[in-house]
Structure formats: structure tokens, C-alpha cells
Amino acid sequence: MPITPDIILVLVVLVLVILLFVFEWVRVDMVGIMVMVCLPLLGLVTPEQAISGLSSNAVVSIIAVIIIGAGLDKTGVMNKLAHLILRVAGKDETKITSMVSATVAGISGFMQNIGAAALFMPAARRISAQTGVPASHILLPMAFCAIIGGTLTLVGSSPLILLNDLLVVQGVKYEHFGMFSMTPIGVLLVIAALLYFRLLGKWILPPSKQVKVHGPLSPMLDKTYHDIGSIYEMRIPSGFQEQTLSELRIRSNYACSVVAAYNPVTHKRNNAPLRDDTLGPGDVLAVIGDKQFICKLAADYGWTYSAELKVFSDDLSPTNVGIMEGIVSPRSRLVGKTIGEIELRKKLGVVPLAAFSGHEMIISDLSNLTISEGDALLLHAKWSTFHQLKDQNDLVFTEPIQGEPIREEKAPWALGCLAVTMFMILVLDIQLSIALLFGAMAMILGRVLTIDEAYRSVDWMTVFLLAGLIPLGLAFENTGAAKMIADMLMNAVGVPSPTVLLICIGLLTSFFTLFTSNVGATVLLVPLSMNLALSCGADPRVAAMTVALAASNTFILPTHQVNALVMRPAGLKSVDYLRAGTGMTIIFMIVLVAGMQVFF
Structure with a gap:
């Protein structure tokens, strides 16, 4: 295929986009807008194609699912989810990251990965605020595992959903894959990703300092009220004679304040116990005071204390x-x-x-x-x-009030909206964007959040980044650049061995999915790879499966919709994706090729 001026032009645009991403001369959403404007001016796409990204299924789905996630967060559902994770993982960064990432990966096997990532993002940010673990150290592994989770089932990602429809070459229809045909390889890929971050996380994740979790006071208030002390959890042992809070005279004798109490028998929680409330054996108290007075209080009454909140970890978290x-x-x-x-x-x-x-x-x-x-x-x-x-x-x-009022009474409605949305996607097979928009609309009509709150919840940087990259993929297809690159690579390889063939197919697919839609790359490369497999004497079904799985190998740049989604909330830069994504890309390829040879 001859190299035309349009092909040269689109390759130049691609190089400039990569340079802008890497060196961050302008913000990434501005890169998307520049691409959206320049491509039609250069004649590489039509004006309609240039702005088609704003109405694409992926972008509309992102907007809708962010609104759904905001509604769940507004009702306290995400807070409870964060509490469950913290109960198991504690404040250990590795355990938190692994648990969140594995959960999102599992969910991504049965729904679009962008939906799973967006729904979990508020919980992940709350966990970061409560534990002091940098948000980037939770959200980046979560994003990678959400993408990889799409390889777990036949409905986990768009390329796999399309795969069976593309298993036709030279007029021959090949046997369809089953729902869980690729699951063994998907499981290996998820495990590899979890081990990758567990073993190498300290070197590949952004070198941000751990977020300082202040005591009960903000830095400004601490300058004035430094004598207040910190918050401690105190446990009353058996044998203690019941007394009211006023009888104990904790404030007057120890300059401490009891801010919460928990009775393990009745399971009653009181976030502001009254003077006449009775305290007895087994009760757990949250007390704010200077450590020396806390020690004296514990010694005088025989209580035990801890600076780590366990019983009140959720009730008294900084997010609440x-x-x-x-x-x-x-x-x-x-x-x-x-x-x-x-x-x-x-x-x-x-x-x-x-x-x-x-x-x-x-x-x-x-x-x-x-x-x-x-x-x-x-x-x-x-x-x-x-x-x-x-x-x-x-x-x-004297300071801005954090958080927003939680509408806990709307939690059942919010969960109902989510359940109906999932039913529409998984059972009724309604298009993802329409089903998610229905869920977002139901959240607003049910007064889970107002329309203004819905608008404010959307990260428009993500929207314009993706909307601008979609026409770049169309330009690759319109000009023939995508087909030319694929043909050149396959001609250079000649008649490779089955292993070399899978590596070439995997690398080519991974390259295309960085800049074009994974659906477009799959439609282009599945027939090409199946024909090449026949000429090499290899199994064309294996080649097709390799393309569909390798379409999820997109970690080096924030061009995948999940990577773009977490970029700003996690405070990530393009170089962070390059640093963590390079190793993940290599490991993905090794596991994929090895898995295909073992299981197929």
C-alpha cells in the first residue's frame, strides 16, 4: 500500500500527540481539544467525525456512570463499602490496593470496566482520605486491574463481545468461543497485575509522599488549640461499676472530651453521649485529649486505650x-x-x-x-x-466546611437505580450508554442528587480528553494508516512460528489500542491475523483470541477511558502511566502468549 500525504500527516499528528502527553506542554484535555479541532482542518476527518467523540457510547457512558457513582457516594453507600474494605485490609497500603484492585477486576469481567472503575472510585478516594495512602497508589492499580478484568469473560470487554462475529475467514465460519473460554488466561493476567504492584509498587507508583492524616485538628486550628490533643479509643474492662458520664467527671478532671460511645451488647452507637448516659463494662469510648491526661484517665479507672480507631474507624473518619x-x-x-x-x-x-x-x-x-x-x-x-x-x-x-450532607434515606433508591441499570445491561442487553443514562436520570428524578450536583460531579477533563482521541482513531482508519502499518509488520515477519506470530499480533494490537478504539483495532486485526495464521499453519481461532485479549493491553498512555477517568482524581501525570505501564505491558504480553500456548 503506497504511503500517501494523508498517512504522513496523520502519523505526524500522532507523534505530536505522544510528545504532548509525555512532556505535558499543555494539559491532557487541551490535547484532546487540539486534536478535535486540527484533524478536520487538515482534512483527515470530516467535521462530523471530529466531534463524534462527544456523543460516542464511551464518553456518554463515562458521564452517566460518574453521576451514578456520585449518587451512591451522596447517600453514604460508598462510605459503607470503604468501611468494609478497611475492616479487612486495615491501613496496610498493599492489602488495600490488592483488595480494591481484585474486586474491581472481578466486577469488570461482567460489566464494562469503565463502569466498575467509576463506581469504585469514590470509595477508593474515601479510603485514601481515611488511611493517608496516596490516592494514586490506589487508583492507578485499580484502573489497570479494571482494564485487565475485561479479559475474564466473553462479555468483559467490547473486543471479546465482538469476537465470535468476526470468526469468519475465506468463507469459513469457525467454532464460537464460550462465555468462559478465556477465563484461565484472564485470571492469570489479573494475578500477574496484583503481584506486579505488590512486589514493585514502591518503584513504579508515583513517588508522592504519604498523605498526612492530621489529628482531630486542621493545621491552622492546631496552632491555636494544640493543647486539645488527639483522639483515642478507650475500652472499659469487665468489673467496672456502671457510672454516668457526669459522675466520671472526665472533662473537669482530665481535660478530655468523650465524643462517642459504643455498647457491644446492644450495638448502640452514640456520637455525642449525654451527661446522664451510663457507661459500663465492655463499652468503648472515643476520647479527645492530651496523651498524658489520657494515660492518667486510663490508669485511674483501669481502662485500656489505643491511638488507632477500630470500633469508630468509620463513624469518626475524617470524611464523616x-x-x-x-x-x-x-x-x-x-x-x-x-x-x-x-x-x-x-x-x-x-x-x-x-x-x-x-x-x-x-x-x-x-x-x-x-x-x-x-x-x-x-x-x-x-x-x-x-x-x-x-x-x-x-x-x-473560620474554615471551609468539608463534605456535603449525606442523604442516607435515599440509599435504597440509589441502590435500586444501580440494580435496574445492571439488569438492563446484563439481562436486557440494552446499549451501555442508554442504560447508564437511565440510571443517572433516575438518581436525579429520585432526588438522590440535584441536577446541578450531577453536572458538578462530572470530570470534564476526562470527557474532552477521550472525545478528542476518538477522531484520531477514525483518522487512522480513514487514511489507511492503520492498515498500512499492519501490512508492513506482517510482511516484515514473513512466515513466523506460532509463538512469534502471537507475539507480533499482540504487539501490533497493543500499539493500535493506545491510539485507536479497541473495537476498531479488533475489527481490523482479527481477519488479518486469522489469514496470517492460516498461511503459517497455526490455529486462526487462537490468533483471533490473541487480538481480542491484547486489545486490553493499553497502559502506557492515559488514552484508555479507565486510565483517563482516574488521571485527575489520582493526581497522575502522563509520565506516571509510562513508568508503571511499561512493565505492565511487558508482563501482559508474556502472560498472554504463554497462556495462549498452554490453554489453546
Whole structure:
């Protein structure tokens, strides 16, 4: 096939795109927009094809599934999922990464990998916030395993779904593959990826410093209220005589505040125990105080304490609760009342920790403090409670309030929307984008989140990155560049051995899927590889399967929709994909070729 000016032009565009990705002269979404604009100006695609990415199945699916994930996060479902993972994995980075990645890989075998990754992303980010593990160290392995999970079943990825329809060469129809024909190889690929990150993670993942998980105070508040201390979990042993919180006089004697209590018999949790609440044997308390006073409290009553939260790891995680400083406003209804009269614990579930009145910080005797205009109150509560207090205008908070109100009452509706969406995809075989849009629409109509919240949840950088790369793949096909490269490689190889043939097919497919759609690469290369296999005396079904599986070997650049999805939330750069993806690409090829020879 002759090399035309259009082929040369599209190859030049490809090289420039790679350079822009690697050196990051402009942001990646800007690269997508530049490609979208320049290709039709150069005559490589039609204007309609240039903007077709914005309405593509992949891009629309990403928008919809992000909204669904935001709805699940808004109702606290993702928080509970994060809690379950942390209960098993603790705060061990390797265990967390392996567990999240393996779970997403398994789900990706039965639904589109972009959906599995997007649904798990809020939970992964919450885990990062709670444990201090960098988000990139969770999301990048998760993204790679989500992509590889598509190789587990015949419905795991678009190339495998198309595979049986393409098993026709020279007028001969070959035997179709079964639902789990490729599962042994897919399992080996997932295991290889998990071992890759487990053994080499410290060298291949972004060298970001571990996120510092502050104590109960933000850095700014810590400068003022450093005497408050940290949060500890204290356990009351058997034999302890029941007493009320007021009888124990923990605040006045030890300058400590009990912010939560748990009864293992009744399983009752109280995030703001009252003065008259009774504490007894087996109860677990969350107490904020200076370590020396915590030690004295434990020694005096025979309690045990730990700086690691286990019982309250979810209830008191930084994503759920926090400490804020509120300044009493001039028109506040609190002025002239004592803190005891306000009953913050009983009415609002807020625990007062300290107060600044005049130039004096008060911790021990808060109940009798009469509040004046301009006093500063240090309060512990759920973020949703702080949002409510902000709307009442009694307090002016000195820092932005984190989080958003959780609509737990909408959790059943959100889960129902997800279940119906999955039913539409897996059972009714409705197109992915339409089914996901239905789920997103149902979330909004069910008031799980507002339409404005839905718009804000979408990462538009990801949308424009993918929308711009889709026409680049079309340009490769329109100009004949894709076919020319495939023909040149196959002609150079000649009549290879079956092993060399599989390696060439795998490398060629992996190259194309970095820049073109995996569907386009599969449609182009399956017939080509089957014909070449016949000429070499190899099994054409094995060659076709190699193409369909190798279409998931796309890790070096953030061009795959899953890689693009996690790029900004994880704070990743193109070089991070290059560093981690190079080794993953090589391992994928080795396992794929070896697996094909063993199982086929």
C-alpha cells in the first residue's frame, strides 16, 4: 500500500500527540481539544467525525456512570463499602490496593470496566482520605486491574463481545468461543497485575509522599488549640461499676472530651453521649485529649486505650466528622446563654471541646461558660451537622466546611437505580450508554442528587480528553494508516512460528489500542491475523483470541477511558502511566502468549 500525504500527516499528528502527553506542554484535555479541532482542518476527518467523540457510547457512558457513582457516594453507600474494605485490609497500603484492585477486576469481567472503575472510585478516594495512602497508589492499580478484568469473560470487554462475529475467514465460519473460554488466561493476567504492584509498587507508583492524616485538628486550628490533643479509643474492662458520664467527671478532671460511645451488647452507637448516659463494662469510648491526661484517665479507672480507631474507624473518619471553630456572631441566639443551657450534644449531636473567651482558652469547665459575642467555640460533629449550623447563622466558621450532607434515606433508591441499570445491561442487553443514562436520570428524578450536583460531579477533563482521541482513531482508519502499518509488520515477519506470530499480533494490537478504539483495532486485526495464521499453519481461532485479549493491553498512555477517568482524581501525570505501564505491558504480553500456548 503506497504511503500517501494523508498517512504522513496523520502519523505526524500522532507523534505530536505522544510528545504532548509525555512532556505535558499543555494539559491532557487541551490535547484532546487540539486534536478535535486540527484533524478536520487538515482534512483527515470530516467535521462530523471530529466531534463524534462527544456523543460516542464511551464518553456518554463515562458521564452517566460518574453521576451514578456520585449518587451512591451522596447517600453514604460508598462510605459503607470503604468501611468494609478497611475492616479487612486495615491501613496496610498493599492489602488495600490488592483488595480494591481484585474486586474491581472481578466486577469488570461482567460489566464494562469503565463502569466498575467509576463506581469504585469514590470509595477508593474515601479510603485514601481515611488511611493517608496516596490516592494514586490506589487508583492507578485499580484502573489497570479494571482494564485487565475485561479479559475474564466473553462479555468483559467490547473486543471479546465482538469476537465470535468476526470468526469468519475465506468463507469459513469457525467454532464460537464460550462465555468462559478465556477465563484461565484472564485470571492469570489479573494475578500477574496484583503481584506486579505488590512486589514493585514502591518503584513504579508515583513517588508522592504519604498523605498526612492530621489529628482531630486542621493545621491552622492546631496552632491555636494544640493543647486539645488527639483522639483515642478507650475500652472499659469487665468489673467496672456502671457510672454516668457526669459522675466520671472526665472533662473537669482530665481535660478530655468523650465524643462517642459504643455498647457491644446492644450495638448502640452514640456520637455525642449525654451527661446522664451510663457507661459500663465492655463499652468503648472515643476520647479527645492530651496523651498524658489520657494515660492518667486510663490508669485511674483501669481502662485500656489505643491511638488507632477500630470500633469508630468509620463513624469518626475524617470524611464523616471533623472539628470546626465557630465565632459567635453579633445576632447569635447563643449570646447570654451557657454552653450547658444550649444542650449542643442533645439537640444537635455536637460536642464542645474548648472555647476562647477574651484571651483565655477554656477546656475543663465549659458547661458554665456564658457565651458572649465574638467568643470562639471549638466543636466536634458530623460535617452534615456543621452545614446545618452554618445555615442558622449563629456561628461564623473560620474554615471551609468539608463534605456535603449525606442523604442516607435515599440509599435504597440509589441502590435500586444501580440494580435496574445492571439488569438492563446484563439481562436486557440494552446499549451501555442508554442504560447508564437511565440510571443517572433516575438518581436525579429520585432526588438522590440535584441536577446541578450531577453536572458538578462530572470530570470534564476526562470527557474532552477521550472525545478528542476518538477522531484520531477514525483518522487512522480513514487514511489507511492503520492498515498500512499492519501490512508492513506482517510482511516484515514473513512466515513466523506460532509463538512469534502471537507475539507480533499482540504487539501490533497493543500499539493500535493506545491510539485507536479497541473495537476498531479488533475489527481490523482479527481477519488479518486469522489469514496470517492460516498461511503459517497455526490455529486462526487462537490468533483471533490473541487480538481480542491484547486489545486490553493499553497502559502506557492515559488514552484508555479507565486510565483517563482516574488521571485527575489520582493526581497522575502522563509520565506516571509510562513508568508503571511499561512493565505492565511487558508482563501482559508474556502472560498472554504463554497462556495462549498452554490453554489453546
